[in-house]
Amino acid sequence: MEKIRVGGILDNSLANGKGLRTVIFLSGCIHKCKGCHNKELQDFNFGIEMTEEEIFNRIEKNAGIIKGVTLSGGDPMEQPMKLVNLCKKIKTLGLNIWCYTGYSFEEILKSDEKSSLLKEVDVLVDGIFDLKSKSEKLKYRGSSNQRIIDVKESLTSKEVVVLDF
Ligand code: SF4
Secondary structure, eight states, rough: OOOEEEEEEEESSSSSSSSSEEEEOOOOOOOOTOOOGGGGGGGTTTTTEEEEEHHHHHHHHEEEEEEEEEESOGGGGGGGHHHHHHHHHHTTOEEEEEOOOOOOOOHHHTTTHHHHHHHOOOOEEOOOOOOGGOOOOOOSSSTTTOEEEEHHHHHHHHOOOOOOO
């Protein structure tokens, strides 16, 4: 099994999605947004390599207190196939999955690999960070162009269903 490049893990966070969550920061991002909040994570070689099992064990330790897991970065959509099975296992713990990406929902649908990961995600926060649309008032996103998307509803209805926070 190919290893996953991880820039860091936050065991308990309230700022990266609804409820208390474990956040996995995946290394590597091509978007180069001005004002990027995690610039070192743009580097595909940043951080360490971890097995799916190592990451899952870390999550499992927190499973009693967290509501879900957030994939952030970097951009999780740069190593989608390595994350599909991990997401399936996370769901067996009764946890939901949020994913932050610089790609738009529509761009993800054009890629079979990225779509495979999308199907395992409950909530997608999509789009690049746009410094001009930045606002501290926004919850769970950095700039107003980004959308907090209900993935299951969107895939079923074939149009983007945005969640309001
Ligand atoms: S998508 Fe996120 S991690 Fe990537 S450059 Fe933009 S702000 Fe940084």
